[in-house]
Amino acid sequence: xxxxxxxxxxxxxxxxxxxxxxxxxxxxxxxxxxxxxxxxxxxxxxxxxxxxxxxxxxxxxxxxxxxxxxxxxxxxxxxxxxxxxxxxxxxxxxxxxxxxxxxxxxxxxxxxxxxxxxxxxxxxxxxxxxxxxxxxxxxxxxxxxxxxxxxxxxxxxxxxxxxxxxxxxxxxxxxxxxxxxxxxxxxxxxxxxxxxxxxxxxxxxxxxxxxxxxxxxxxxxxxxxxxxxxxxxxxxxxx
Amino acid sequence: xxxxxxxxxxxxxxxxxxxxxxxxxxxxxxxxxxxxxxxxxxxxxxxxxxxxxxxxxxxxxxxxxxxxxxxxxxxxxxxxxxxxxxxxxxxxxxxxxxxxxxxxxxxxxxxxxxxxxxxxxxxxxxxxxxxxxxxxxxxxxxxxxxxxxxxxxxxxxxxxxxxxxxxxxxxxxxxxxxxxxxxxxxxxxxxxxxxxxxxxxxxxxxxxxxxxxxxxxxxxxxxxxxxxxxxxxxxxxxx
Numbered sequence: 001x002x003x004x005x006x007x008x009x010x011x012x013x014x015x016x017x018x019x020x021x022x023x024x025x026x027x028x029x030x031x032x033x034x035x036x037x038x039x040x041x042x043x044x045x046x047x048x049x050x051x052x053x054x055x056x057x058x059x060x061x062x063x064x065x066x067x068x069x070x071x072x073x074x075x076x077x078x079x080x081x082x083x084x085x086x087x088x089x090x091x092x093x094x095x096x097x098x099x100x101x102x103x104x105x106x107x108x109x110x111x112x113x114x115x116x117x118x119x120x121x122x123x124x125x126x127x128x129x130x131x132x133x134x135x136x137x138x139x140x141x142x143x144x145x146x147x148x149x150x151x152x153x154x155x156x157x158x159x160x161x162x163x164x165x166x167x168x169x170x171x172x173x174x175x176x177x178x179x180x181x182x183x184x185x186x187x188x189x190x191x192x193x194x195x196x197x198x199x200x201x202x203x204x205x206x207x208x209x210x211x212x213x214x215x216x217x218x219x220x221x222x223x224x225x226x227x228x229x230x231x232x233x234x235x236x237x238x239x
Numbered sequence: 240x241x242x243x244x245x246x247x248x249x250x251x252x253x254x255x256x257x258x259x260x261x262x263x264x265x266x267x268x269x270x271x272x273x274x275x276x277x278x279x280x281x282x283x284x285x286x287x288x289x290x291x292x293x294x295x296x297x298x299x300x301x302x303x304x305x306x307x308x309x310x311x312x313x314x315x316x317x318x319x320x321x322x323x324x325x326x327x328x329x330x331x332x333x334x335x336x337x338x339x340x341x342x343x344x345x346x347x348x349x350x351x352x353x354x355x356x357x358x359x360x361x362x363x364x365x366x367x368x369x370x371x372x373x374x375x376x377x378x379x380x381x382x383x384x385x386x387x388x389x390x391x392x393x394x395x396x397x398x399x400x401x402x403x404x405x406x407x408x409x410x411x412x413x414x415x416x417x418x419x420x421x422x423x424x425x426x427x428x429x430x431x432x433x434x435x436x437x438x439x440x441x442x443x444x445x446x447x448x449x450x451x452x453x454x455x456x457x458x459x460x461x462x463x464x465x466x467x468x469x470x471x472x473x474x475x476x477x478x
Contacts, residue, residue, distance in 0.1 A: 011358075045400065052395040058297070119250075133456070139463035140456050150452035153445055156291040161284065162441045164425070171421040172446075172453050175414035180457030182410040184465055186403070202401045206392055207411075208454070212447050213389035214411050217372070217379050218419030219443075224378035226423055 003029065006039045010047040017047065025050055025065045027072075049198065057205035071197045125154035132169055183207055242268065245278045249286040256286070264289055264304045266311075288437065296444035310436045364393035371408055422446055 007014045020026035026046055029037030046068075053059045059067075070076055129151045130142050140147060157165050183203050190196040246253045259265035265285055268276030285307075292298045298306075309315055368390045369381050379386060396404050422442050429435040 048398045052399045056392055056395040138456060138460040140459045144459060146452050146455035150456065153295055153448045153452060156295040157445055159287045160291045160441055165442060168421045168425060172418055172450050175418045176450060176453040176457040179411055179414045180454055180461045182407050183458060184461045186407065202399055203404060206396055208451050209392045211411050211415060211450060213385050213392060214415040215419055216385035217377060218415040219422060220379045220383060221377040222419045222423045
């Protein structure tokens with residue numbers, strides 16, 4: 001199909017499609033004449049994936065480019081690709097403040113990072129994560145990216161005076177286990193390498209958004225039950 | 240304390256502190272002379288909260304400003320403030336792509352929004368959410384912000400050809416219920432209005448990051464158990 005048809009079918013405007021090609025997240029079409037290219041169903045599918053990761057997953061285009069580059073490289077062993085995918089979709093990396101261009105923010109990033117790595121809260125948080133992994137018997141290296149990410153969250157909770165929230169760790173871990181097992185079962189149903197890798201990306205990113213929305217819905221329900229007035233509680237939690 | 244001391248204690252550089260004051264997320268200090276201001280523990284605490292919401296929660300400064308404005312307005316009833324807080328921390332709103340300044344993206348935002356609201360996937364997704372709420376007996380208005388957010392995730396899953404992932408909805412909802420109950424118990428321990436509101440903000444934002452990290456850790460463990468080689472599986476999931 002031509003680029004206009006691809007735009008119509010995907011709902012993505014032509015200039016944006018061209019932008020994605022320039023940024024390397026979407027493969028170029030096949031040239032059929034010096035200034036005309038043909039696109040196929042693979043392009044349409046890829047466009048939908050890019051939009052989902054951007055809009056629902058909140059990933060940056062550079063994170064998406066890195067993940068898709070690994071997905072598209074047939075020379076990469078599957079476990080390597082999955083490592084790249086998991087590493088790029090950690091909120092720490094993708095959720096940086098938009099205002100980081102403001103003067104003073106550049107030096108600050110380094111200072112804060114240094115402070116986070118060295119503060120007493122960070123050492124405590126790393127110990128809490130190590131204890132959690134041991135307590136639950138999880139086969140995870142304490143230097144794993146997600147373990148570092150979790151330590152960052154715990155350190156932040158201590159710093160803002162909400163260290164008591166860390167006591168909920170096991171309630172959260174109990175909930176995370178069946179979810180992770182279901183995710184893995186979903187992924188294992190895939191056979192083709194590209195399908196498998198894509199399902200990990202989709203499941204990790206959209207699965208996180210799905211759980212976040214469900215948790216907030218469950219908050220509304222829990223507060224309705226706790227406070228006895230569903231209507232009031234609905235407003236309470238942002239209905 | 241003076242601004243230099245506030246900077247040293249919080250780890251936030253002086254120019255950034257001044258920037259936060261200008262942006263309205265941090266109250267100005269009390270002037271003690273025409274060009275000197277005094278800050279107190281409240282400022283230090285607020286700075287740590289801003290950093291946590293920015294760095295770990297991934298909120299934008301404008302979202303933080305809106306939430307904190309409501310927190311700081313004593314004329315606002317608590318349930319209203321909590322509504323604002325819950326509404327501002329929905330990924331849909333804060334997780335917009337950084338690249339949106341690129342030409343073509345402005346028109347596109349509208350087009351895609353129109354497509355999302357009108358497409359067949361969206362109508363199906365809204366029905367799936369309504370069915371979920373009915374099936375679980377949750378006291379939630381189907382027009383709730385989190386319900387709309389969930390419908391957006393489900394529509395995205397259908398669009399990228401992973402509609403089968405929606406079958407995991409109840410596994411996720413089973414996990415979300417005890418987490419939400421524990422969150423609410425945590426919040427209800429607070430008595431003072433400011434504490435209560437802050438704990439909702441912290442719990443919602445940092446709690447989401449905490450669950451995300453735990454889910455990824457549980458993925459590593461689940462794959463280690465499924466594939467039988469912990470070391471291989473560790474690399475598999477980005478260790």
